[in-house]
Amino acid sequence: MENKTIDTKILTTSDADIEIAAKIIRGGGLAAFPTETVYGLGASAYDADAAKKIYAAKGRPSDNPLIVHVASAKGIEDAAREIPESARVVIERFMPGPITVILKKKDVIPDTVTAGLDTVAVRCPDNETARRLIEKAGVPIAAPSANLSGKPSPTKAEHVINDMNGRIDAIIDGGSCRVGVESTIVDLSSERPVILRPGGVTYEDLKNAGVDVEIDKHILETFDGNEAPKCPGMKYKHYAPNAEVIVVEGEKDAVKRKIKELISENKGKTVGVLTMFDADYDDAVMLAAGATNKEYAKNLFSALRDFDKLGAEIVFAEFCERDAYALAVRNRLYKAAAQRVIHV
Numbered sequence: 474m475e476n477k478t479i480d481t482k483i484l485t486t487s488d489a490d491i492e493i494a495a496k497i498i499r500g501g502g503l504a505a506f507p508t509e510t511v512y513g514l515g516a517s518a519y520d521a522d523a524a525k526k527i528y529a530a531k532g533r534p535s536d537n538p539l540i541v542h543v544a545s546a547k548g549i550e551d552a553a554r555e556i557p558e559s560a561r562v563v564i565e566r567f568m569p570g571p572i573t574v575i576l577k578k579k580d581v582i583p584d585t586v587t588a589g590l591d592t593v594a595v596r597c598p599d600n601e602t603a604r605r606l607i608e609k610a611g612v613p614i615a616a617p618s619a620n621l622s623g624k625p626s627p628t629k630a631e632h633v634i635n636d637m638n639g640r641i642d643a644i645i646d647g648g649s650c651r652v653g654v655e656s657t658i659v660d661l662s663s664e665r666p667v668i669l670r671p672g673g674v675t676y677e678d679l680k681n682a683g684v685d686v687e688i689d690k691h692i693l694e695t696f697d698g699n700e701a702p703k704c705p706g707m708k709y710k711h712y713a714p715n716a717e718v719i720v721v722e723g724e725k726d727a728v729k730r731k732i733k734e735l736i737s738e739n740k741g742k743t744v745g746v747l748t749m750f751d752a753d754y755d756d757a758v759m760l761a762a763g764a765t766n767k768e769y770a771k772n773l774f775s776a777l778r779d780f781d782k783l784g785a786e787i788v789f790a791e792f793c794e795r796d797a798y799a800l801a802v803r804n805r806l807y808k809a810a811a812q813r814v815i816h817v
C-alpha cells in the first residue's frame with residue numbers, strides 16, 4: 474500500500490499534541506483520534522484528496538462513505554443543507570453522543586466523503602479529546618473507524634497502532650472507548666426515520682424520545698448481493714479476526730452444554746470462548762464478554778483482536794439477549810461470525 478513508509482507520531486491528549494494533530498488535519502493529512510464509540514481515522518471533511526487518503530490507508534472500498542464529525546450540534550449545519558423536524562429532536566436529545574444522522578448534504582462536502590451520495594452522515598462525539606481536536610482543526614472531520622478494512626474496529630490506541638502504524642501521520646492515545654461499538658446510524662433524509670446501524674443510542678431510546686423510527690430489515694442479515702444496501706457498509710466483510718467465529722445463542726445451561734460438545738469436536742485446534750456466563754471450559758482459552766450486552770459491546774472488538782494474539786483458530790461466542798444493547802452486539806457478532814449462528 475502506498476502510505477506504508479509514513480513516520481506515524483504517537484500523541485497524547487495534551488493541548489500541544491492535539492494542536493499537532495489539528496495542524497496535520499488542516500494540512501490535508503490523517504490523524505486517528507479516540508471517540509466514545511471507537512477510534513476514528515480523521516481527515517478534513519472539506520478536502521477531497523485527504524478523504525481519498527483515508528480509503529487508501531484502510532484499504533476501504535470507495536463506495537463506503539465516511540461519517541463527518543463536528544464539535545457541536547451547531548456544526549451539523551456546516552455539512553447538511555436541510556435539517557427536518559425529526560432530526561432536530563434527535564440532535565437536541567442525543568448529541569453529543571453515539572449517534573449519526575443522515576441528512577441531505579451541502580455542496581462543500583466533496584463526493585469522495587459521501588461516496589457520491591446526495592446525503593451526508595454527521596455526528597457530534599461525546600468525547601472531549603475528539604471535540605477539542607475538531608475545534609482546533611477548524612473544519613469538520615471525516616472519519617471512519619481507524620482499523621484496516623475488514624478487521625474489528627479499534628477501541629484502544631494499541632489497536633490503531635497495530636493496523637495503522639506507518640500508514641497515517643498521527644495517532645492520539647486517549648485510552649479505551651466507553652461504548653465500544655460504532656454509532657447508531659439514523660437516516661433522517663427521507664419521510665420515515667430508519668435505523669441503518671444499531672449502536673449506543675438504542676431503538677428504545679429513540680422511541681422514548683418520541684422519534685417514530687423503524688429498524689432497517691437488513692440489520693441482522695448478510696447483504697445478499699441482489700438488493701442495493703441503504704447503508705453502503707452493510708455489504709462488506711466486517712470485524713473478522715483470524716479465527717473462525719461461531720455464535721452460540723440461548724440460555725446459559727444450553728449454551729454451555731453446546732459449547733462443551735463443540736470443544737470436544739474440535740480437539741487439536743486452538744479453541745477460544747468468549748463468555749458471558751463465566752463458564753469454565755477445559756481445553757479452551759477464555760475471554761470475558763461481560764454479563765450484560767452493554768459490557769459485551771465494550772469488550773467485543775478488543776476480545777476478537779486478543780483471540781488473534783492468543784492464536785485461536787476457532788472461537789465460540791456465547792450470546793444471550795439481556796438488555797437494549799443486544800441489537801448492536803448481535804449485529805457486530807453475527808458479522809464477525811459471517812452469520813454462523815447456532816441457536817440452542
Ligand code: AMP
Binds near residue numbers: 590703
Ligand atoms: P465506519 O465509520 O467505518 O463504521 O463506517 C461509517 C458507516 O456510515 C458506514 O457503514 C457507511 O455506510 C455509513 N454511512 C456514511 N455515510 C452514509 C450515507 N450518506 N448514507 C448511508 N450510510 C452512510
Ligand code: MG
Binds near residue numbers: 618
Ligand atoms: Mg468501520
